Amino acid sequence: MSRAPYDAVIIGSGQSGNPLAKAFADTGRKTALIEKADIGGTCVNWGCTPTKTMIASGRAAYLARRGANYGVNAGKNVNSDVLVDMERVRERKRDIVASFSGGNESRLLEAGVDVLKGEARFTGPKSLTVRMNDGGDKEVTSDLIFINVGERPSRPDLSGIDSIPPERVLDSTTIMELGSVPEHLIVLGGGYIGLEFGQLFRRFGSKITIIQRAERLIPREDPDVSKCMLDILEEDGTCVYLSSQPNSISRTKNEALPVSLSIKFTDGRTKTIEGSHLLLAAGRTPNTDTLNLTAAGVTTSPRGHVLVHDDLSTHVPGIFAIGDAKGGPAFTHISYDDFRIIRSNHIPSAMSPTARRLSTTKVSSSRRLTPYVIYTDPQVGHVGIHASDATTAPYQNRKVKTASMPAEYVARGLETDETRGMLKATVDADTGEILGFTAVCTEGGELMAVVQTAMMGGLKYWDLQEAVWAHPSWAESLNNLWASLE
Numbered sequence: 001m002s003r004a005p006y007d008a009v010i011i012g013s014g015q016s017g018n019p020l021a022k023a024f025a026d027t028g029r030k031t032a033l034i035e036k037a038d039i040g041g042t043c044v045n046w047g048c049t050p051t052k053t054m055i056a057s058g059r060a061a062y063l064a065r066r067g068a069n070y071g072v073n074a075g076k077n078v079n080s081d082v083l084v085d086m087e088r089v090r091e092r093k094r095d096i097v098a099s100f101s102g103g104n105e106s107r108l109l110e111a112g113v114d115v116l117k118g119e120a121r122f123t124g125p126k127s128l129t130v131r132m133n134d135g136g137d138k139e140v141t142s143d144l145i146f147i148n149v150g151e152r153p154s155r156p157d158l159s160g161i162d163s164i165p166p167e168r169v170l171d172s173t174t175i176m177e178l179g180s181v182p183e184h185l186i187v188l189g190g191g192y193i194g195l196e197f198g199q200l201f202r203r204f205g206s207k208i209t210i211i212q213r214a215e216r217l218i219p220r221e222d223p224d225v226s227k228c229m230l231d232i233l234e235e236d237g238t239c240v241y242l243s244s245q246p247n248s249i250s251r252t253k254n255e256a257l258p259v260s261l262s263i264k265f266t267d268g269r270t271k272t273i274e275g276s277h278l279l280l281a282a283g284r285t286p287n288t289d290t291l292n293l294t295a296a297g298v299t300t301s302p303r304g305h306v307l308v309h310d311d312l313s314t315h316v317p318g319i320f321a322i323g324d325a326k327g328g329p330a331f332t333h334i335s336y337d338d339f340r341i342i343r344s345n346h347i348p349s350a351m352s353p354t355a356r357r358l359s360t361t362k363v364s365s366s367r368r369l370t371p372y373v374i375y376t377d378p379q380v381g382h383v384g385i386h387a388s389d390a391t392t393a394p395y396q397n398r399k400v401k402t403a404s405m406p407a408e409y410v411a412r413g414l415e416t417d418e419t420r421g422m423l424k425a426t427v428d429a430d431t432g433e434i435l436g437f438t439a440v441c442t443e444g445g446e447l448m449a450v451v452q453t454a455m456m457g458g459l460k461y462w463d464l465q466e467a468v469w470a471h472p473s474w475a476e477s478l479n480n481l482w483a484s485l486e
């Protein structure tokens with residue numbers, strides 16, 4: 001067993017681990033990054049990059065089918081459905097992933113990071129053993145260790161699941177490797193992953209049934225936003241069962257539709273659905289269970305997220321957790337912002353002069369505004385609070401009001417025949433402060449970012465109401481949205 005003392009060790013090549021390793025190495029620290037699978041982690045290999053690449057193919061199929069709405073007919077295929085070449089869709093996805101992942105690895109190596117390909121486990125608060133992928137163990141020690149191990153798809157304990165051919169039980173990673181379009185995809189979970197893949201494969205031509213345990217889809221959103229997305233999915237032919245969850249699963253004798261899923265509703269009703277494939281999209285599990293955290297004295301929540309302070313330190317000196325492994329909003333941009341926090345507090349010399357000017361001496365996660373986008377079509381872009389948060393502290397004594405309007409009121413939506421969706425804002429009616437904003441519309445993420453920028457700059461809602469926006473743009477709707485303040 002070889003030994004190597006490092007100034008900093010990062011476990012996991014996630015969205016904070018990569019830039020952090022590079023920043024330590026760039027400032028002359030001896031740095032190791034340990035990764036058991038692919039460099040770039042979830043976002044690049046099995047998350048944002050491949051899904052958004054495939055979602056672009058889904059939108060092409062959607063628009064091809066709708067050509068006639070715009071007066072554009074596709075020659076002989078006018079009355080026939082579009083043909084989706086899943087092998088070509090997959091190849092396009094693989095090419096983009098390979099280019100992004102390769103770029104990440106070369107940047108680390110150029111910076112002088114020791115990239116150790118293997119699985120890490122703690123042996124003490126300052127030591128790890130790495131089971132190397134090419135054989136053998138390596139012991140690694142450091143006074144600074146960063147846990148950036150992310151999460152993996154949860155596998156619900158479902159009676160009978162082992163009777164189903166394994167290639168018919170999919171998760172968010174394996175579904176992107178399909179070489180043909182499933183006949184009937186049953187989606188377990190009506191959150192981000194369930195909706196993005198459910199709509200995508202509907203557009204590719206699958207029959208889709210979504211089983212959602214909660215009484216609403218995307219239940220972190222306001223009820224009217226959940227309902228808006230439900231209506232859109234149902235209009236496109238997706239079958240959604242709310243307040244329902246699996247009872248058991250068994251294999252049918254039908255080779256094409258081997259999955260028989262029995263579900264029960266909260267009111268006691270039951271139903272059996274037969275499908276070709278099952279997609280498990282019911283949440284993600286932190287990859288902390290194999291780290292032997294007890295050897296280091298690091299504690300976790302009951303779900304397995306590492307407990308951290310606002311500066312991302314654990315209560316063990318020198319050990320930090322960053323990205324999804326620490327719980328909280330699980331997004332790439334939040335993980336990347338965790339890198340900024342660590343950089344400001346531990347390697348200020350790696351910051352540009354501008355970044356240094358903007359950062360306070362002790363940066364923490366408590367002051368961050370969290371934007372996100374669900375990449376359905378229309379997208380759901382959101383920032384700040386939800387209207388339903390306004391009844392609780394610290395908002396309950398403020399004069400909080402909401403404004404909303406359907407996307408079909410927006411000229412840009414009408415002109416492009418993309419009228420499905422809604423816009424919604426939550427404001428303090430006395431001070432004009434914008435507290436939260438949701439855009440369900442084509443490029444809802446970009447429109448949300450316009451309002452996010454206004455919030456960052458402290459603009460009031462009336463500044464947006466009176467602003468000159470280019471016509472015809474989605475942003476122009478920010479002139480009219482406030483008319484409905486209630």
Ligand SMILES: Cc1cc2nc3c(=O)[nH]c(=O)nc-3n(C[C@H](O)[C@H](O)[C@H](O)COP(=O)(O)OP(=O)(O)OC[C@H]3O[C@@H](n4cnc5c(N)ncnc54)[C@H](O)[C@@H]3O)c2cc1C
Pocket residue numbers: 011012013014015016017034035036037038040041042043044046047048051052118119120121148149150151172193287290291322323324325330331332333335375
């Ligand atoms: C299908 C899907 C789509 C998504 N789309 C979006 C999106 O559009 N926008 C968005 O913001 N977020 C999206 N996310 C979430 C986003 O991908 C994650 O929030 C982000 O990647 C988290 O990064 P991280 O830094 O926590 O670690 P990760 O990127 O998860 O990386 C952790 C790494 O640690 C490695 N690892 C784990 N254990 C060990 C060990 N013991 N030893 C060595 N290595 C180990 C893993 O192999 C992995 O590579 C999506 C996620 C999924 C699954």
Ligand SMILES: NC(=O)c1ccc[n+]([C@@H]2O[C@H](COP(=O)([O-])OP(=O)(O)OC[C@H]3O[C@@H](n4cnc5c(N)ncnc54)[C@H](O)[C@@H]3O)[C@@H](O)[C@H]2O)c1
Pocket residue numbers: 156188189190191192193194196211212213214217218219244245246281282283284329330331372373374375
């Ligand atoms: N566009 C994006 O930014 C994006 C895209 C994909 C994933 N992500 C991240 O990944 C995380 C995980 O996504 P996810 O969709 O797996 O989780 P999620 O928590 O968003 O949704 C899971 C859903 O499954 C339902 N559910 C749980 N157990 C169930 C059961 N037994 N039967 C039926 N329904 C059940 C829950 O009610 C929940 O609404 C997200 O929270 C998000 O942070 C982000």
